[in-house]
Amino acid sequence: MKFHKLLIAMLVLSLTLGAKISVFAQDEEKPEMTEEEWQKQMDEYTAKKNELTGKLDQLTKDVDALKKTNSDKDAAVTKAEEDLYASVGSTKSGVADFRKKFEATEKTINSKNGKKEDAEKMFAEIEASKIKCLPEFYDRYKKMKANLEAWGPEVKKESGYTVVKGDCLYKIAGKKEIYNNVKMWPVLWDANEKGVVNAPPKVSKTIKNPNLIYPGQVLRVPALTKDLEKKALEKSKKYRYTRKKKMNKEEATDKKKDEKKDVKKDEKKDVKKDTKKDVKKDEKKDVKKDVKKEEPKKDEKKK
Numbered sequence: 001m002k003f004h005k006l007l008i009a010m011l012v013l014s015l016t017l018g019a020k021i022s023v024f025a026q027d028e029e030k031p032e033m034t035e036e037e038w039q040k041q042m043d044e045y046t047a048k049k050n051e052l053t054g055k056l057d058q059l060t061k062d063v064d065a066l067k068k069t070n071s072d073k074d075a076a077v078t079k080a081e082e083d084l085y086a087s088v089g090s091t092k093s094g095v096a097d098f099r100k101k102f103e104a105t106e107k108t109i110n111s112k113n114g115k116k117e118d119a120e121k122m123f124a125e126i127e128a129s130k131i132k133c134l135p136e137f138y139d140r141y142k143k144m145k146a147n148l149e150a151w152g153p154e155v156k157k158e159s160g161y162t163v164v165k166g167d168c169l170y171k172i173a174g175k176k177e178i179y180n181n182v183k184m185w186p187v188l189w190d191a192n193e194k195g196v197v198n199a200p201p202k203v204s205k206t207i208k209n210p211n212l213i214y215p216g217q218v219l220r221v222p223a224l225t226k227d228l229e230k231k232a233l234e235k236s237k238k239y240r241y242t243r244k245k246k247m248n249k250e251e252a253t254d255k256k257k258d259e260k261k262d263v264k265k266d267e268k269k270d271v272k273k274d275t276k277k278d279v280k281k282d283e284k285k286d287v288k289k290d291v292k293k294e295e296p297k298k299d300e301k302k303k
Contacts, residue, residue: 088130186235
């Protein structure tokens with residue numbers, strides 16, 4: 001804007017100087033000028049000056065109007081940004097922080113730098129935020145997700161584990177060096193149900209019941225994949241539900257048995273009580289009879 005003003009000022013100055021040079025040139029050609037001619041020429045220059053001044057004022061007004069328009073547009077853009085960030089539950093500073101995390105995660109995944117597990121944790125944080133839906137990030141987010149899926153799992157070799165006293169599949173799966181997750185016990189069961197790696201003499205070489213494993217059995221420990229993990233969780237949940245249902249049935253059956261036992265006990269007690277009562281009644285009756293028999297004898301003695 002200052003440059004425009006400077007340009008206009010230089011234009012006015014050049015016109016003025018040009019006019020003066022023209023006057024001087026005319027003065028050299030016409031050394032003598034009448035007062036009327038001089039006044040006429042001065043009037044012309046004054047008119048030109050006023051015209052240029054008017055144009056300069058108009059340009060200044062236009063510049064001010066453009067400044068105001070520009071300021072209004074900046075305010076509108078700022079408001080639009082705030083509304084956009086609010087739609088994803090954030091602010092300008094929040095989006096700035098997210099941008100740093102996003103760029104760091106993007107760099108890690110695209111370069112496959114470090115462990116995939118760490119990259120997955122970083123990506124999970126990005127995926128959990130609504131900010132990823134902003135136009136600035138969304139296409140890059142989808143590309144990053146595809147790259148993460150294409151990364152593939154770390155290849156681990158199948159290993160073995162020797163059962164010791166006190167072990168169970170649940171406990172073994174929870175060991176840090178195995179799966180570090182007790183819910184993964186179905187993976188061990190599926191891998192060893194039809195046959196373990198090795199077992200001592202007279203010890204079962206299969207695991208038909210997941211609750212029955214024996215010391216000395218060498219179990220297969222498959223490398224844990226996403227598919228195995230998903231199946232194990234489903235099977236664990238289903239088995240727990242079935243077992244709970246079975247236990248509830250057993251408890252109900254036991255309860256009925258206990259109730260029957262209690263009824264029988266009560267019946268026996270009642271029978272015993274009734275028998276005792278009857279015996280006492282009979283004894284009392286017999287005593288009364290004996291008393292009545294003895295009474296006439298006494299009267300006879302008195303006579």
